[in-house]
Each structure stands twice: as C-alpha cells, then as structure tokens.
Amino acid sequence: MSPLLIKDLGRPEKFLNMLRVFKFKSPMSMGVWGLLGFSLFSGITAVIQAAKDNILGNWWGARLLARLPQKLLAVPGSFFAVFLGGYTGVLLASTSVPVWSRSRMLGALFVSSAFSTSTALISFILRIIGAPVKTLHKLERIEWMNILIEMVSLFAYLRTSGRAAKALVGTEPTEQGPTFWRVMVGGGLVLPWLVQTFLLTKKQTHSSSRKKRGGIGMLVSALVLIGGYFLRRTVVKAGHVSSADARTTLWNARR
Known part of the structure; x- marks a missing residue:
C-alpha cells in the first residue's frame, strides 16, 4: 500500500x-x-x-x-x-467538518466495517475455490457477528453525531440519505445479516442444497462488500455537504 x-x-x-x-x-x-x-x-x-x-x-x-x-x-x-x-x-x-468530527465513533465504525468486509471477501474467495464446508460454516458465524458489530457501531455513530448526521441521513437532493439507507444500511447490512441468520439456522441435507447455500453465501458476501464501499463513499460525500452548511458548522463549533 x-x-x-x-x-x-x-x-x-x-x-x-x-x-x-x-x-x-x-x-x-x-x-x-x-x-x-x-x-x-x-x-x-x-x-x-x-x-x-x-x-x-x-x-x-x-x-x-x-x-x-x-x-x-x-x-x-x-x-x-x-x-x-x-x-x-x-x-x-x-478535521472541522461537522459530520466527521462531531462523533468520536467514526474510527470504530471504519474498523468494524473493515472486519466485516474483509471477512466477506475471504468467504467469497473461499467459496469460489471450493473450501471445506466446515470452514465456510465457521466463516458464516464470524461474518454474522462482524455485520452485527458494524450495525451497532453505525447507529452509535449516528446517535452521537446529532444534528451533524443530517447530511448523511437526510433526504434533501444534496444529501446522501437515500443511498445511505437503501444501499448501505438496507442492502449492505440488514439484508445480509438476516440472510446469514437464516443460513446459520438451516441445516444442510444434500449436495444440491449445499450448492444453493454456497450461491446465497456468495451473494451475502457481495452485498457486504458493496455496503462497505458505499459506507465510505456516502460518509465522504456527506462531509462535503456538511462543511457547506453554515448552521451546522456553527452548532458544531459551540460544543
């Protein structure tokens, strides 16, 4: 690097x-x-x-x-x-950008996202090369836990950001809200976590179900990777919007 x-x-x-x-x-x-x-x-x-x-x-x-x-x-x-x-x-x-500097949880959020996306990438590659089912099952559990930790870190970051998070979660044309909620939170966290929960509770019976489960597992990993990308993209773009908001900047400076 x-x-x-x-x-x-x-x-x-x-x-x-x-x-x-x-x-x-x-x-x-x-x-x-x-x-x-x-x-x-x-x-x-x-x-x-x-x-x-x-x-x-x-x-x-x-x-x-x-x-x-x-x-x-x-x-x-x-x-x-x-x-x-x-x-x-x-x-x-x-920095002095409100949506970035208001909360001290941004670093923790990025660490948890790094864990979930790296686990998803490893799982995705191992499914392609045909790793043992036992290994993949362990990775599913780790991936499930990492996604959960990332969701907790994300909402802790939003909670501690207060008004500064408006540029990230708002619905104005210049804000990142729709992409953040639909693509990052919904498609990159909640949906993969629910599917992974279903996979962990479902028993494997025969080879055809294992292949189907492997395809679903690859889809889950791909969604987590896409969500990790859009997390950083929306946070960076929200910073540009947040720095142009004079009221939020003054509010953040009074803390």
Missing part, C-alpha cells in the same frame, strides 16, 4: 520526508508509520506463503523463507491492520 500512497503524493521524496518525524499526536504522522508497518508485515507474510506454496522455487532462499515463523509475524501485522482499518475514520474525525 505504500507504493499507492507514494503515487498519490506525486513525488516520492514527500513520503521520505514524512518518515523523518514521528509525532504521536499527529494523525498524518501515525498514519504513515502505520501504513509502513502494515505493508512490511503483510509483504513478508505473503512472501513466506509463496515460499511454502513452492511459487518461489526450490532453492535454498525459498526453503529458508518457508521456515520463518509466519504465525508469529502475523501478531504485530494484525495490530497494524486494525490500526489501518480505522485510521481513515480517525483522520476524518480530526
């Missing part, structure tokens, strides 16, 4: 300049170091897995990489992954 940030900055030396300092109270500084740490551990883990799968060949270097403790490296890597999942929400909350 670091190459994507460097490309977005336009000049590689800007990224190097950001590594010259470490400020714990600076979201930008912490974000750069968090991104660097995540890229480092995820890259090493991917190389180790490639060596174990014999993608790198059978030379001594590949055999040495295959012996490295992949699970041990996943522990600090998971920490950076969680940090990065909520970083964009924390960064937005550090």
